[in-house]
Amino acid sequence: MKFIVKYIKDIWGAITSLLKGMRRTLYYFTHHKEIITQQYPDNRDTLNLPERFKGEVVMPHDENNEHRCTGCQACELACPNGTIKVIFKNEINAEGKKKKAIDKLVYHLELCTMCNLCIEACPSDAIKMAQTFEHSVFDRNQLTKILNNPGSKIMEGVE
Amino acid sequence: MNGSDIIFYLLAAMTLVCGLLAVTTRHIFRAAVFLLFSLIGVAGIYFWLQYEFIAAVQIVVYAGGIAVLIIFSIFLTQQAGDKLPKQRIDRKIFGALAAFCGFALVMIQVYGHTFFETEEGEVTVSVFNIGKKMLSITDGGYALPFEIISMLLLAAMIGCIVIALRTKKENS
Amino acid sequence: MWSLSHITNEIHEWLSSTFNPTWTLIFEMVLAGVAVIGLFAVLGLVLVIMERKVSAWMQIRLGPNRVGPKGILQSTADTIKLMVKEGMTPSGADKFLFNLAPFIAMIVAMLLMAPLAFAKDFQLWDLNIGVLFVSAISSLSVISILMAGWASNNKYSLLGAMRSGAQIVSYELSAGLSVLSIVVLAGSLSVSDIINSQADGWWIFKGHIPAIIAFITFIIAVTAETNRAPFDLAEAESELTAGFHTEYSGMKFALFFLAEYVNVFIVCAIGATLFLGGWMPLHIGSWDGFNHAMDYIPSSIWFFGKTFFLIFLIMWFRWTFPRLRIDQLLNLEWKYLLPISMINLLLITAMAILKWHF
Structure with missing residues (x-):
């Protein structure tokens, strides 16, 4: 008797759960506003990228051409495939002391997998992910980018 | 033609x-x-x-x-x-002989039989007629063969279940 | 009044008055063949674009939308591509069977068209065992799959063919039993008799709950028999690349593809005939006014409407449910569908004897 009750319960559960799934797909079938496909080359101007879409690593600069990178190399160490290289220079600051600062932050876009580990590793939020994605070029050397602007220097107060 | x-x-x-x-x-x-x-x-x-x-x-x-x-x-x-490997010649001969014997038997029967045109009208083979004939116990009915075949199928099904159960026990 | 049977009668009369009976017969056979092939081509185009659009909308996508207005010419373009593609034969394959298999699939699908009633008095062959004929011929479709799987000389194809064989052979049982329950109610195997028995209401309404259970088992079983998801183990893309037609390309692949869609159409047409009254308009008992109003809709529209509703249902299943594992598949058949449909058949027989149906 117990067996039969379980058997019928199984069938009932199966039917209700399948109907639940079918109701969801019918909802999508009849509500075309929910369609998430982007017709990319046609809607370049109104492209609506998701919040967490990651296109490339950039270093934001403020209006005084200052960035927040201390050159701690955390990003270089965090990168799993050697995308980021930090090249240093010695800088003499206002008090006449020698101080290490970045000369170039070299970023190989062609090696990057957009894994976001460098951004998470950065202690001073100097780099972030941009949402640009039209990266194709004719020469792969153009994919090797220098993230800090020429002549830029570190922001005051960032250690 | x-x-x-x-x-x-x-x-x-x-x-x-x-x-x-x-x-x-x-x-x-x-x-x-x-x-x-x-x-x-x-x-x-x-x-x-x-x-x-x-x-x-x-x-x-x-x-x-x-x-x-x-x-x-x-x-x-x-x-x-x-x-498959080529068949041996003696097997081929015996196979052909057996087929020929069967063919000859059928042909002798067909030629020995006198066919005559039926006077009965056309019979439509509806499901109703088939079902009636299948369960009739009168002359020409199929009740007995039907029952014997159902017994055979039942025996086969029980045999299948027994075989399926036995292997399960040995595995566990 | 304009109707398909009127047109066929006109053609028949014109042919009989112009030629002698033998030539009339030959011309009519040729016409029927051309009509069936034309229907196949149209069905292939319509069903493929329908499937792609339905799947896209159910998965919140757009679907094909470039070729022609709203993408409706996409399947035509695909057909042209398949026709000009090379049909390759793998070197280790059994060439004769490999090339024969797609044609067997097509021939089986064509034979199944014969007893279907597309409209009032519009049927190729009204034979007195119509429903049995359909289940007999559809059991041959497994042969083409087994042939293709074996002849390809490819382990994926062979595995797909074996799976599909086991699946079709087992699901034929519950499909047959649910068909039989309607045969019991209607008291005939002939398609036209079954349709005429539904003149005062379709069997799915007249037969109470047992008829609805039979309908559900029928739909599940035929979805499995046509090898469509969630029962598409025979061609499971993620496991067997494409199952039995892995090695096929060009027009030979297209024939398999077409046969699959035509089989879907045929099983849905059979389902519509048995449970939803075929070309019979929606009639309710003795409401004469309502019945007359329904009669104004042409019978062919009723038939194709019901058939396409069932096709949509099967597509809906495909794009909602995940694929079953092979043990789940066989459990579903032998532990659930078969016992349920057997008990259901007993119930329906009792109902038919006691005249409990309307």
Whole structure:
């Protein structure tokens, strides 16, 4: 008797759960506003990228051409495939002391997998992910980018 | 020769040629497929005779059931695409002799029988008539064969269940 | 009044008055053949674009939308591409069976068209065992799959063919039993008799709950028999690349593809005939006014409407449910569908004897 009750319960559960799934797909079938496909080359101007879409690593600069990178190399160490290289220079600051600062932050876009580990590793939020994605070029050397602007220097107060 | 005759000869030729190919081909899977076509040809002759019920049963039982069973057993036992070894000549001779004896027996019966035109009217083979005949116990009824076959099937089913249960016990 | 049977009668009369009976017969056979092939081509185009659009909308996508207005010419373009593609034969394959298999699939699908009633008095062959004929011939479709799987000389194809064989052979049982329950109610195997028995209401309404159970088992079983998701183990893309038609390309692949869609159409047409009254308009008992109003809709529209509703249902299943594992598949058949449909058949037989149906 117990067996039969379980058997019928199984069938009932199966039917209700399948109907639940079918109701969801019918909802999508009849509500075309929910369609998430982007017709990319046609809607370049109104492209609506998701919040967490990651296109490339950039270093934001403020209006005084200052960035927040201390050159701690955390990003270089965090990168799993050697995308980021930090090249240093010695800088003499206002008090006449020698101080290490970045000369170039070299970023190989062609090696990057957009894994976001460098951004998470950065202690001073100097780099972030941009949402640009039209990266194709004719020469792969153009994919090797220098993230800090020429002549830029570190922001005051960032250690 | 009218259209009906032409269709008969086509069906008969298909049955015979496929039957011959089934025994002469050396690919076992091809043999099974030719056997299937031969059986379908027989079903076609039943359709030509307007015995639709028997034709459909022929297709269900032989083409859909037995041929598929044969093909499955080939899948499970044979290596793909291997050619069978050539048959020994004595086996060929005995096979041909056996086939000829069967053919001769049938032909002697057919020629010895005097056919006569029936005076009865045309009988439509409706499901009602088939069901009636299947369960009738009068002369020419099929109640007894029907019951015997159902016993056989029951025995086969019980046998299947027993075999299935035994292997399960040994595994655990 | 304009109707398909009227047109066929006109053609028949014109042919009989112009030629002698033999030539009339030959011309009519040729016309029927051309009509069936034309229907196949149209069905292939319509069903493929329908499937792609339905799947896209159910998965919140757009679907094909470039070729022609709203993408409706996409399947035509695909057909042209498949026709000009090379049909390759793998070197280790059994060439004869490999090339024969797609044609067997097509021939089986064509034979199944014969007893279908597309409209009032519009049927190729009204034979007195119509429903049995359909289940007999459809059991042959497994042969083409087994042939293709074996002849390809490819382990994926062979595995797909074996799976499909086991699946079709087992699901034929419950499909047959649910068909049989309607045969019991209607008291005939002939398609036209079954349709005429539904003149005062379709069997799914007249047969109470047992008829609805039979309908559900029928739909599940035929979805499995046509090898469509969630029962598409025979061609499971993620496991067997494409199952039995892995090695096929060009027009030979197209024939398999077409046969699959035509089979879907045929099983849905059979389902519509048995449970939803075929071309019979929606009639309710003795409401004469309502019945007359329904009769104004042409019978062919009723038939195709019901059939396409069932096709949509099967597509809906495909794009909602995940694929079953092989043990789940066989459990579903042998532990659930078969016992249920057997008990259901007993119930329906009792109902038919006691005249409990309307």
